[in-house]
Amino acid sequence: MIKVAFYDAKGYDKPSFEKYGQLHDMQFRYLETKLNEDTAELARGCDVVCVFVNDTVNAKVIDRLYDLGIRLIALRSAGYNNVDVHAAFGKIHVVHVPAYSPYAVAEHAMALLLTSIRRIHKAYNRTRDFNFSLNGLTGFDLHGKTAGVIGTGKIGRIFIDICKGFGMKVIAYDLFPVPDSGIEYVPLEELFSRSDVISLHCPLTEETRHMINADSIAKMKKGVVIINTSRGGLIDAEALLEGIKARKVGAACLDVYEEEADIFFEDRSGHILNDELLSRLISMPNVIITSHQAFLTEEALNNIAETTVNNILSYFNNDGVCDNELCYRCGHIDRCKKERKERCF
Numbered sequence: 001m002i003k004v005a006f007y008d009a010k011g012y013d014k015p016s017f018e019k020y021g022q023l024h025d026m027q028f029r030y031l032e033t034k035l036n037e038d039t040a041e042l043a044r045g046c047d048v049v050c051v052f053v054n055d056t057v058n059a060k061v062i063d064r065l066y067d068l069g070i071r072l073i074a075l076r077s078a079g080y081n082n083v084d085v086h087a088a089f090g091k092i093h094v095v096h097v098p099a100y101s102p103y104a105v106a107e108h109a110m111a112l113l114l115t116s117i118r119r120i121h122k123a124y125n126r127t128r129d130f131n132f133s134l135n136g137l138t139g140f141d142l143h144g145k146t147a148g149v150i151g152t153g154k155i156g157r158i159f160i161d162i163c164k165g166f167g168m169k170v171i172a173y174d175l176f177p178v179p180d181s182g183i184e185y186v187p188l189e190e191l192f193s194r195s196d197v198i199s200l201h202c203p204l205t206e207e208t209r210h211m212i213n214a215d216s217i218a219k220m221k222k223g224v225v226i227i228n229t230s231r232g233g234l235i236d237a238e239a240l241l242e243g244i245k246a247r248k249v250g251a252a253c254l255d256v257y258e259e260e261a262d263i264f265f266e267d268r269s270g271h272i273l274n275d276e277l278l279s280r281l282i283s284m285p286n287v288i289i290t291s292h293q294a295f296l297t298e299e300a301l302n303n304i305a306e307t308t309v310n311n312i313l314s315y316f317n318n319d320g321v322c323d324n325e326l327c328y329r330c331g332h333i334d335r336c337k338k339e340r341k342e343r344c345f
């Protein structure tokens with residue numbers, strides 16, 4: 001039986017993981033705590049550690065897990081910016097779920113956009129209070145507006161299709177444009193200056209950290225709507241708040257926040273929020289925040305559990321070869337052994 005220490009477990013994780021785990025004699029030790037240097041010890045006796053987006057998988061944590069005999073970290077997410085893949089190389093293999101439902105995230109981005117610009121969140125609260133006034137609820141048509149999409153991978157491309165369905169013009173920026181995709185790629189500066197709506201769908205890297213900052217906001221159209229369903233660190237939240245206060249940014253739709261790790265996914269309703277910036281953003285009438293919810297559909301949860309269980313099985317049953325393994329060399333064809341259908345190391 002393969003034993004898996006399952007960190008940051010939430011009630012919604014268990015049904016799907018139990019379903020696929022039981023099929024393959026896999027046992028999950030559900031831990032509500034996040035993985036960090038202090039909690040790594042809780043994985044003692046397990047073969048695998050399964051982590052999510054706000055678990056800390058830095059060099060120290062990796063060393064502790066390695067000392068406990070852990071040789072596989074199974075991310076149940078696509079993004080892996082929280083894992084020090086350099087530190088893991090040569091010690092612990094890392095697998096992830098590259099795609100579980102890009103539709104879930106792209107559809108959530110559009111849901112946030114529509115809610116924001118048509119003031120649905122305000123109307124919902126009003127009519128529950130039998131307030132049927134329309135004052136202050138004026139929105140704008142998406143039809144004919146320009147959407148600027150940063151990152152045209154799986155999620156970005158679906159978001160582009162959704163925008164086109166609304167009759168929007170779409171321009172995009174990607175470090176690696178998709179050839180023959182029919183997507184109109186423009187330089188980043190041009191995207192900033194031409195877009196009515198900007199949606200972020202690129203990963204968080206050193207290069208993309210704070211790509212939305214005071215300088216880039218200054219280049220944007222007055223009234224621009226900024227959507228972030230990717231990673232909080234893409235936006236300098238202080239600069240965003242200033243842009244909102246200056247009436248430059250018309251609205252912000254955020255599913256992620258740079259300092260979300262100890263806040264999002266938890267019920268903090270009975271507590272005082274010790275994050276002034278987040279409190280200010282939430283207090284703004286033109287900011288909508290969801291708590292890293294974009295992935296949360298039935299389809300996505302099933303796919304996450306199925307792929308994670310299969311990733312673990314391939315490590316143990318397939319000589320450790322797994323298509324979803326990742327390392328810092330992946331993508332460099334000459335350097336990563338995975339391109340030759342071998343393990344990364």
Ligand code: NAI
Pocket residue numbers: 078079098099102105150151152153154155156173174175176201202203204205207208229230231255256292293294295296
């Ligand atoms: P993907 O890997 O299919 O696409 C990412 C795209 O970003 C690629 O086309 C890549 O070339 C591009 N890119 C890389 N560096 C760039 C740069 N410096 N500037 C512009 N573009 C760059 O990833 P996918 O599946 O579309 O996911 C996108 C992001 O969505 C993930 O990185 C993850 O952080 C986030 N995500 C958020 C979820 C949520 O629940 N809020 C759930 C799943 C993913």
